[in-house]
Amino acid sequence: MTKRDFLRSIGAVAGVGAAYHTMSAMGLLGPVLAQAAAPELPLGSGYGKRVVILGAGISGMTAAYELSKAGYHCTILEATGRAGGRNLTVRGGDVIREADNRQWVDFDQEDHLYANMGPARIPYHHRVILGYCKEFGVELEVFTNDNRGALFHNAEAFGGKPVTGRQVMTDLRGYVAELLAKAVNRNALDEDLTGDDKERVLSMLTSFGGLDPDYLYAGSNRSGYQGEQVHAGIAPGDVNDPLDFSELLKSDFWQYKLHFSQFLNQNPTLFQPVGGMDAIAKAFRARVGHLIQFQSVVEEIRKTPEGVRIVYVNQRRNLQEAIEADCAICTIPAPVLKDIPNDFAPETQAAIESIEFEHAVKIGFQARRRFWEDDHAIYGGISWTDQDITQIWYPSNGYHRSKGVIMGAYIWDDKPGQGLRFTGMTPPERLRTAMAEGEQIHPGYTDEIESGVSRAWLNVPFQKGGWPRNYAAPPELLKPDGAIYFAGDQATALPGWQEGAALAAHAAVEAIHARVTAS
Amino acid sequence: MTKRDFLRSIGAVAGVGAAYHTMSAMGLLGPVLAQAAAPELPLGSGYGKRVVILGAGISGMTAAYELSKAGYHCTILEATGRAGGRNLTVRGGDVIREADNRQWVDFDQEDHLYANMGPARIPYHHRVILGYCKEFGVELEVFTNDNRGALFHNAEAFGGKPVTGRQVMTDLRGYVAELLAKAVNRNALDEDLTGDDKERVLSMLTSFGGLDPDYLYAGSNRSGYQGEQVHAGIAPGDVNDPLDFSELLKSDFWQYKLHFSQFLNQNPTLFQPVGGMDAIAKAFRARVGHLIQFQSVVEEIRKTPEGVRIVYVNQRRNLQEAIEADCAICTIPAPVLKDIPNDFAPETQAAIESIEFEHAVKIGFQARRRFWEDDHAIYGGISWTDQDITQIWYPSNGYHRSKGVIMGAYIWDDKPGQGLRFTGMTPPERLRTAMAEGEQIHPGYTDEIESGVSRAWLNVPFQKGGWPRNYAAPPELLKPDGAIYFAGDQATALPGWQEGAALAAHAAVEAIHARVTAS
Numbered sequence A, B: 001m002t003k004r005d006f007l008r009s010i011g012a013v014a015g016v017g018a019a020y021h022t023m024s025a026m027g028l029l030g031p032v033l034a035q036a037a038a039p040e041l042p043l044g045s046g047y048g049k050r051v052v053i054l055g056a057g058i059s060g061m062t063a064a065y066e067l068s069k070a071g072y073h074c075t076i077l078e079a080t081g082r083a084g085g086r087n088l089t090v091r092g093g094d095v096i097r098e099a100d101n102r103q104w105v106d107f108d109q110e111d112h113l114y115a116n117m118g119p120a121r122i123p124y125h126h127r128v129i130l131g132y133c134k135e136f137g138v139e140l141e142v143f144t145n146d147n148r149g150a151l152f153h154n155a156e157a158f159g160g161k162p163v164t165g166r167q168v169m170t171d172l173r174g175y176v177a178e179l180l181a182k183a184v185n186r187n188a189l190d191e192d193l194t195g196d197d198k199e200r201v202l203s204m205l206t207s208f209g210g211l212d213p214d215y216l217y218a219g220s221n222r223s224g225y226q227g228e229q230v231h232a233g234i235a236p237g238d239v240n241d242p243l244d245f246s247e248l249l250k251s252d253f254w255q256y257k258l259h260f261s262q263f264l265n266q267n268p269t270l271f272q273p274v275g276g277m278d279a280i281a282k283a284f285r286a287r288v289g290h291l292i293q294f295q296s297v298v299e300e301i302r303k304t305p306e307g308v309r310i311v312y313v314n315q316r317r318n319l320q321e322a323i324e325a326d327c328a329i330c331t332i333p334a335p336v337l338k339d340i341p342n343d344f345a346p347e348t349q350a351a352i353e354s355i356e357f358e359h360a361v362k363i364g365f366q367a368r369r370r371f372w373e374d375d376h377a378i379y380g381g382i383s384w385t386d387q388d389i390t391q392i393w394y395p396s397n398g399y400h401r402s403k404g405v406i407m408g409a410y411i412w413d414d415k416p417g418q419g420l421r422f423t424g425m426t427p428p429e430r431l432r433t434a435m436a437e438g439e440q441i442h443p444g445y446t447d448e449i450e451s452g453v454s455r456a457w458l459n460v461p462f463q464k465g466g467w468p469r470n471y472a473a474p475p476e477l478l479k480p481d482g483a484i485y486f487a488g489d490q491a492t493a494l495p496g497w498q499e500g501a502a503l504a505a506h507a508a509v510e511a512i513h514a515r516v517t518a519s
């Protein structure tokens, strides 16, 4: 019996699932990824146990959802009147607040006219978040990061004229391939490449870079054709002249912008929930909303002999109240948490203080017409600029409809101070500044814009920043301090992603379950 | 008054449109693309003129739509009972025919369970087709070509084990960057790079390839992390080991598969009509269906002193009939057209005979479960293999639903004979062969598949092939022969794309208008 026959026989007898399982165990399936692995706690295993969860963001709600399935008695204390935390989608008629300003969102009320002011994209390998989307029936559509028709703009390069992603990427590959082919042909890499590989590298480079038979890069139709039509038409037409290599190197495009979609969390396929990212927050709220005490601002986090005691202000009644529980899961963002009186060990407090958050700012604009589609054939994706706005995002929804919401800025302190500069402005100043910068990329831009809204996360009470700048959580937050467990994206090596927030929740849930089972 | 002020003043006085126009003329807008430029013939300019159009594919229907708007009297002769030609979407319950077989499509009847057996994707710069989609209200969704979670498989490489696009692309960039950095540091490129550029190239390569501070490629987290989770989790985890460079070079991945999405017509953003590509054919049919005489097989194409005479068999009545007109637009695919008796000049006939069509084959499979999503986090995109099936396409729709239709093969004679081999099989043989090859990429594949359908275009009457293999039309087909104009994608330098078919129609319409106006 061959291995395959054996497997088929299992398939026949025990069903496809069993065969799969066996094959997976035998390592035959190639890259198999864990299914959205929610902790599967035994039903009822949490009965009689109380957990208080601080914060009703994605992390807090994930923890409450999983724990209450197992019978734990959960309470979520949430400072604001809304579930979702950084997961925030705004629509016409909404009012959003920062520390010292209030903005009224003046978008038209249509399904496709919304702005995700926090998370906006979900990469294909974020199995936990996508798993919840599947489980909760949150409909998904593709989010486009990498659109070769979008633009690169650098005031210092190409006379400040934007160039298309298509051109920049094609030409850079071409020049890299040409240079390497030259070096290979000059025998400069003979110590690195054996005879056969040398030949293969040359063929590979021809294809990689679009080189001519002499291994030179003389432009490529990959970058498009000259004139009003990007592609060949009735006759082939003339290919774009390649961009000057030296000028390309002088631009900042290649510093990361050009490789952006190579990054693991930015490469396709990415998704967005249809109608706005808050579809996820709403789906969680529909399941754990009854466990949330809104407008309950945590003011003290205390250890007790039996567990924890959380003091909070109930803002509706304007009363200080307290809740005791066997343990707590704390998802309050570090910049807020560090100032809340607590009984943490000094290492814990120091770890919390060590976490710095990005000064992230987003600005959404409603445009009266989809000029990016009509005039430039830009459908979704990102234009990059060296100005402070950093990016313009075109909507990955509502294609060909009459209006659209673009992100007129998405800043994260790529150049120090960018985020702070915008944070310090009044909302109207932010809009004006972003429009002026946008004009450099799309002349006439200002005239296309009907209204706008901004969010400077540093200036948002109970958030005080975008996401942790460090790329791994301090180890102190990966274990409980007494009966207090830490979660939120800050308690992971995947900060700035809802997946991290959910993973941290799962880790806390599993640790609590282990504690309860052991006791 | 500055240029900008001037423009603003126009904006204020004449409206945004006028300002845009002026700016466009002044070259200030950067890359502005022609709007879907349908010929704008004067209303009524075609009254009293008769045009007979041969073939009701996208090209023929486009011509009829534009000409009849201007008052021309159009008749379309279509051999089959369906409008759309190669634009063909199949669904449960459909019966499709080839020369010597009939297939009953046994898919479940749900919106997302269809297969585009002809065209399936529309790149963002196909302004004419997208323009019609906008005009006709054909809803679009993103089609994914480049999914870094999809697989590359080569029987000779990596022990025949599929590797992810993410790994292959990251590692190839890494190795290319490392080699080039070495050559630069060995001064092998000093004649090509001036001092400053040399430094900049090194920095650029670090970012391009993910090199370490010594300009070496030691793997990169861009390729993902080891274990069941692709990305970092609670702790960072271990980055994938880089694939062996020599092995990578021995695979056929880089021959074009790895660069596929660099190609102009394959790079993002791409679209598909929601519910199937035939939404476009149906939208045209809704507008010009009354002009189509179905089951009318053209058998002679004749010149007359006044114009043209087309002899055809009306298959419903089983009668030979004839139609006279001032001119004709012929969109019949060259492999069919070459055998139709005609009065063409010898050069025209030779040109038609010179066009060879690809032996394109597609195979659609309905899977009982979306194992690519569930087990592999593959959402849309293409897995490539060196086997004859060439590709597996995962659906860019119906994400997370219970079943899905994948393309189990899409062959175009990349290796000579591949298409012919599948064309020569019976439909059940095709399915079995494609399943067996698919097993190499997804063990257990066969057990997941519920039903399938194939289309070998060479074997389809009135088509006899996929699309022209040559990359520019013979010049003889770009001008009329007498009063006979040629259209279809074969009369362009954009064969194999509906955009070409529509552009050719526009060109024919404009030429006929010029002829009519001149006479």
Ligand SMILES: Cc1cc2nc3c(=O)[nH]c(=O)nc-3n(C[C@H](O)[C@H](O)[C@H](O)COP(=O)(O)OP(=O)(O)OC[C@H]3O[C@@H](n4cnc5c(N)ncnc54)[C@H](O)[C@@H]3O)c2cc1C
Binding pocket: A054, A055, A056, A057, A058, A059, A060, A077, A078, A079, A080, A083, A084, A085, A086, A087, A117, A118, A119, A120, A121, A122, A296, A297, A298, A299, A331, A332, A333, A336, A340, A360, A361, A362, A457, A462, A463, A465, A466, A467, A487, A488, A489, A490, A495, A496, A497, A498, A499, A500, A501
């Ligand atoms: C601009 C921006 C863009 C982003 N882009 C993406 C993206 O594209 N994709 C993605 O997946 N992720 C993205 N993220 C990251 C994502 O938003 C976070 O990782 C995730 O939402 C964090 O969830 P959380 O539950 O850990 O924290 P939060 O959402 O911050 O929840 C914390 C909760 O605690 C509450 N709270 C604070 N203080 C108190 C208190 N004293 N008492 C009671 N409650 C309190 C807050 O009100 C809040 O509801 C982005 C974030 C930002 C800011």
Ligand SMILES: Cc1cc2nc3c(=O)[nH]c(=O)nc-3n(C[C@H](O)[C@H](O)[C@H](O)COP(=O)(O)OP(=O)(O)OC[C@H]3O[C@@H](n4cnc5c(N)ncnc54)[C@H](O)[C@@H]3O)c2cc1C
Binding pocket: B054, B055, B056, B057, B058, B059, B060, B077, B078, B079, B080, B083, B084, B085, B086, B087, B117, B118, B119, B120, B121, B122, B296, B297, B298, B299, B331, B332, B333, B336, B340, B360, B361, B362, B457, B462, B463, B465, B466, B467, B487, B488, B489, B490, B495, B496, B497, B498, B499, B500, B501
């Ligand atoms: C497998 C495959 C994949 C493709 N992928 C894409 C893609 O992703 N995107 C894209 O844009 N394009 C794609 N194309 C190309 C696209 O399908 C064509 O460019 C386009 O549909 C051609 O339209 P047409 O009107 O020129 O020709 P056709 O669609 O071939 O129309 C010709 C018509 O003439 C009729 N006819 C033939 N002989 C006679 C006769 N004797 N008398 C009367 N009528 C006759 C035929 O029945 C047919 O209806 C693909 C094609 C194939 C085969």
